[in-house]
Amino acid sequence: SVVLRHAALHPKSDQEHEGRTGAHSDAVVSVSAPARWYYRGTAPMRRLHWLVTRPMGRAVGRYGLRTRIHHREWDPVPSSPVESVPLIAPTPLLIVHGDRDGYFPLDHPRMLAAASGDHADLWLERGMGHAENAADDELLARIGQWAAAHAG
Structure with missing residues (x-):
């Protein structure tokens, strides 16, 4: 979700095409991202929301997981x-999601791909769980090859 927001907030401009640089992405890869905030449809997400x-x-979180979590809610709630x-186009976008993701079911990557207006590549990975802990070396190599081929 952070990668998607960054790419949307910092698109590549015409000036950057002319040799000027700024904060932007040449290609975007999202792995196991949610489509929407405040999702509580799975047990892991209900536990996370309780924690936060x-x-x-x-x-x-603070004493058991050694993670400090601020008590204030988002103000304003980010996009x-x-x-x-939809704001990422025309930057190439790859959405990778496992069919065994325990946090976010397959409607999340499908919603993201649909929102791209057919601008994104969607990889639904058989047997993969959630995020980088579930990505094997073969998948990481394929992601790297995709990024190298699409970065401009």
């Missing part, structure tokens, strides 16, 4: 990933 939104959860994706 409740005082006792934040205490568990959701599905709102960000």
Whole structure:
């Protein structure tokens, strides 16, 4: 989701095509991203929301997981990933998602791909769980090859 927001907020401009540079992406790869905020449709996401939104959860995060979580809610709420994706074009976009992702089911990557207006490549990986912990060396090599072929 962070990669998608960054790419949407910092598109490559015409000036950058003329040799000037700025914060932008030549190609974008998203792995296991949610399509929308506040999703609680799976047990892991319900646990995460408890951890983030409740005082006792934040205490568990701080002392049990050694992670400090701020108590304030987003203000303003940032653009959701599905709102960000249409703004990425024409930068090449790859959406990678496992069919065994325990956090976000397959409707998330499909919503992201649909929001791209057929501008994104969608890889639904058989047997893959969530994020970088689930990505094997073969998948990482394929992602690297895609990025090298699409970066401008």
